[in-house]
Amino acid sequence: MNELTRVLGIEHPIIQGPMGGGPSTPELVAAVSNAGGLGSLGAAYLTSQQILDSVKRIRALTDKPFNVNLFAGGYEPVPRSVDPSSMLSLLSEIHAALELPPPAAPSSVPDPFPEQLEAVLEAQPPIFSFTFGLPGAGAMKRLAARGTTIIGTATTAQEARLLADAGVTAVILQGEEAGAHRGTFAAPFEAAMVPTLRLIEETAQIVSVPLIASGGLMDGGDIAAAMKRGAVAVSLGTAFLTCPESGAPEVHKRAILNAGSDTTVVTRAFSGRPARGLRNTFIESLEGKEDTILPFPLQNVLTRPMRTAAGKRGNAGYISLWAGRGIARARAISAAGLVARLVDEADTAGY
Numbered sequence: 001m002n003e004l005t006r007v008l009g010i011e012h013p014i015i016q017g018p019m020g021g022g023p024s025t026p027e028l029v030a031a032v033s034n035a036g037g038l039g040s041l042g043a044a045y046l047t048s049q050q051i052l053d054s055v056k057r058i059r060a061l062t063d064k065p066f067n068v069n070l071f072a073g074g075y076e077p078v079p080r081s082v083d084p085s086s087m088l089s090l091l092s093e094i095h096a097a098l099e100l101p102p103p104a105a106p107s108s109v110p111d112p113f114p115e116q117l118e119a120v121l122e123a124q125p126p127i128f129s130f131t132f133g134l135p136g137a138g139a140m141k142r143l144a145a146r147g148t149t150i151i152g153t154a155t156t157a158q159e160a161r162l163l164a165d166a167g168v169t170a171v172i173l174q175g176e177e178a179g180a181h182r183g184t185f186a187a188p189f190e191a192a193m194v195p196t197l198r199l200i201e202e203t204a205q206i207v208s209v210p211l212i213a214s215g216g217l218m219d220g221g222d223i224a225a226a227m228k229r230g231a232v233a234v235s236l237g238t239a240f241l242t243c244p245e246s247g248a249p250e251v252h253k254r255a256i257l258n259a260g261s262d263t264t265v266v267t268r269a270f271s272g273r274p275a276r277g278l279r280n281t282f283i284e285s286l287e288g289k290e291d292t293i294l295p296f297p298l299q300n301v302l303t304r305p306m307r308t309a310a311g312k313r314g315n316a317g318y319i320s321l322w323a324g325r326g327i328a329r330a331r332a333i334s335a336a337g338l339v340a341r342l343v344d345e346a347d348t349a350g351y
């Protein structure tokens, strides 16, 4: 137990990181919370009704605390200057191979955050976390007024300071090893690729809120190392993605479990925003053609039909195989089994 586990109401300082787009099912969230960790629902791609339904399902499966996560930023209006023709012609060929109708570029992609926030306020999860930015002061006030514990995501020590100044209870530090999208919001992406352990040390020198380490942490030895550097809890995504309760497509789980070494890269290919995943055919087809990639969220919307169709067909070449740099140590065990194993290993490693 420490200061943060007491505030969060959890037994072990182990958080299952939110994984938007399907992996963090209510079943996974509840299994982790029931095992004494903190389960997190990645709700960024859910509608308001889906958020309410998911939270209801989590509450039916556990009476323990849990977290709901949204993207609080990153949705820029679609710039007029963007020419989608090269991307559309590349996607047309892939669509034809996948027997999909030709792709079409949307003229606008509205930011879902304001509506999703209303659903979160109504659902009243005990904990709310966010990434890609900072909710406005009004949103922070309304969440706090409901007694919600608020956690922000930073990729640099300076971002952590901005979050602390805005009143978060704790900060998730996302090191460069982390799977999926970079949470960077106040630095150039290239300047915010700090390894997890160094990020903890740098941030601990300038910020006094509790720090949660994430990125490349796969076993109890990694957890002990992060805690020794100054983190008071850890957040693991990839390690939980391969659990049976995770909703990631089987083809995604298999690609991680079969990876004998780190073959991940950071790419803008799938969404327009830098994210870490296993290198595959689609990423390779855009190497050297990065200037044809549209900005987030436009690229994300454009590649969705391709990703959905490829996922259904078990085609690993055209789905986003998000994963962190620790993939070679992924295991296919139950979420409760994984939490117990992590606790034992961290004990053995001297924490």
Ligand SMILES: Cc1cc2nc3c(=O)[nH]c(=O)nc-3n(C[C@H](O)[C@H](O)[C@H](O)COP(=O)(O)O)c2cc1C
Binding pocket: 016, 017, 018, 019, 020, 021, 023, 042, 043, 044, 069, 070, 130, 131, 153, 174, 177, 178, 179, 180, 181, 214, 215, 216, 217, 235, 236, 237, 238, 239, 241, 322, 323, 324, 325, 326
């Ligand atoms: C498939 C996938 C989806 C993710 N989606 C989100 C998300 O919606 N919101 C968020 O804050 N973090 C998201 N993350 C980041 C995780 O919560 C966690 O910080 C990260 O996975 C830690 O690095 P690791 O994968 O090396 O453990 C995602 C990670 C993965 C692997």
